[in-house]
Amino acid sequence: MKFFTKPVKPEDTADEALLNSYRETRDLKVLGRLYERYMPLVYGVGLKYFKDEEQAQDAVMGIFEELAQKVHQHDVKQFRSWLYVLSRNHCLMQLRAGKKLETVTLDEFVEFDPVLHPDNEGREEAMQALERCMDKLIPAQKQSVKLFYLDEKCYKEVADETGFTMNEVKSYIQNGKRNLKICLEKNSGQ
The missing domain is CATH 1.10.10.10 (Winged helix-like DNA-binding domain superfamily/Winged helix DNA-binding domain)
Structure with missing residues (x-):
């Protein structure tokens, strides 16, 4: 009996290796190398939500800072997908924090x-x-x-x-x- 599994892409293996290395060493340069691969994705998410290049650039930096903490708190299976969700949530929280959902006198x-x-x-x-x-x-x-x-x-x-x-x-x-x-x-x- 043959089991079908999702094929492992080379970048998935490299992502996992860099992620494990960062978790062990907490060396931000290692995490930075991993993050650099996905900065266009993160920037795109920021642009989608903020519709402003400067805010999207700020989000790229803010998400990296958040990533450095959260990567230790979560069991990340697919880094790219997980980072996308983290980026989206970060942007939504920034939008909510920037304005009250209900403002009244x-x-x-x-x-x-x-x-x-x-x-x-x-x-x-x-x-x-x-x-x-x-x-x-x-x-x-x-x-x-x-x-x-x-x-x-x-x-x-x-x-x-x-x-x-x-x-x-x-x-x-x-x-x-x-x-x-x-x-x-x-x-x-x-």
Whole structure:
């Protein structure tokens, strides 16, 4: 009985040898030789996502730095394919970090109605109501909402600061905002 396996290309073997050598020695020159083969691929991925040559060039450098760390954390079978995914994820994270997925002002966030709160006194009451409602949120929601809306941090910065995953951060912010809205509506008698 004959088993069919995927043919091994010479560059796959050379990639694996360089990768193993880097893992053993941590010599960045070795990793650089391997990375140099795929720089056009990485640059192309950067260009695809950023649509800007300078940002794509910056991504090539940033991805190399990320590669030097992540190659020790993952069992890489096909370097080229793995590097493509790493490059794509790097670019997406840069795009997300560069802009908030949702930007709102504090007034929009708590949905103040200028007709209901035309003076500073009404605004002060609304701010106090917001503080009381913030205190009713579970700690993870409160922390995520505060960092995102009040401290104006992006999802990635909130995740880095709290240790929550990106999905947890998004969930805490979404649920926290909904809970705040419900609480504020109850307090205002709407």
